[in-house]
Amino acid sequence: MAKPTAPSTPRPWSGRFAGALHPRIARFNASIGFDIRLLPYDVAGSLAHVQMLGACGILSREEAEQIRQGLEQIEKEVAEGIFQPDPEAEDVHYAVERRLVALVGEVGKKLHTGRSRNDQVATDLRLYLRDEIDTIRQALWELRGVLLDLASQHVETILPGYTHLQRAQPISLAHHLLAYEEMLWRDWQRLGRVREEVNVCPLGSGALAGTSLPIDRQLVAHLLGFERISANSLDAVSDRDYLVEFHAAASLILVHLSRLSEELILWATQEFGFVALTDACATGSSLMPQKKNPDVLELVRGKTGRVFGHLQALLVTLKGLPLAYNKDLQEDKEGLFDTVDTVKACLEAMTILLREGIQFQTQRMEAAVQEDFSNATDVADYLVRKGIPFRAAHDLVGQIVRTCVAEGILLKDLPLERWKSFHRAFEEDIFAAIDPRQVVAARLSAGGTGFAVVREALQRAQARYQQTEPAEEPPLPPSSPGSGLPLES
């Protein structure tokens, strides 16, 4: 095994140490391999920090200006994709600082005045996640739009509704689609609430206890677009609650996408045949030439597990951590990045799939409704309207269904005399009452599947969809603060 040698690049903390870090341990300790994703946010945070240091007279105007120029150069390199992190840098924070010193010389070493990597990494994470939440909310919004388009085409398309995966009562297809829009609307709102928790500035908390230098935390928060500053320095550097909340919100998004996936997978089976997969989103079998597989939907359903896993992993990492920062917290990142990537990928795939990957087989849906007993409740409701207690009506209709099943006929095939033989309250209008289209149309209770109610629900959903249209411009590009703003507050 290689013998530890003195590092060619000193580490941010090397003053205290006479010996060198074992190269394998250096690698074990490093986060640069994954936290490089925070690069633009690290630079943005540093720009705001140095502007504050200049404004507060902690650095001279000239020093702050030199550092600012160096950071802007780095920002440019990042934007152009030519930034090369020092391979010896332990993490993204130190990579930026190393490059800064290379660009502007000794003065670059003043950037880290009054802060620690502990409050810095918490700040970077919050800036990063705030942006990603905005992107995910936009993706949710687009998927909601596709569901609303489909719903508007299918208010009067009817299909069997299920409980226990047994045919229960006929419903409007739009009602079914709007149920998913409702879930995604909640997801959109929920992420908005998580964003508020994320949008708090921890910078200025130092390593754990604050700083003796006269910093202005409000100014930094303002420059970075944060809503408020954290209240307790110990909490600020060790708090990852907002990540847990994000993982939980992401998990619910995946629950919803996974349920939709499962349903569409079922509907695409030959047994159901309620949707056909187009060539745009289906894949074939390498062995069975006749097959068309719903891989996209299966992948969405499958990826749900890893997102749940990251939530669990983070909770376990946090449990039992003493205050304040502990290196365990470095483990918060890879799961977070993977959850962000997974949620975005699944939302995009589902949007494409609903837009061009499936065709509803509406005739097949309608035919299914015609051929079953899903109108049995409506016979009971018919009797209720004639004054018969529901329990008695339910019992009687059960007997009628049993008779029909034994004879291999449907309710609509029973002649009026036979209806009357079961109960004299039955009249000619029983046939209209059990027509599936009429059955759906009649469910006019608030939130029900009656066509008129669904049309109103659709309008409400469309109105809130338009109100929540994402802003054309992203609110704050990651690297914009600092530049162009006056050095004095």
Ligand code: ARG
């Ligand atoms: N890479 C570290 C992390 O991700 C940054 C903070 C390091 N702080 C420290 N005291 N070692 O958490």
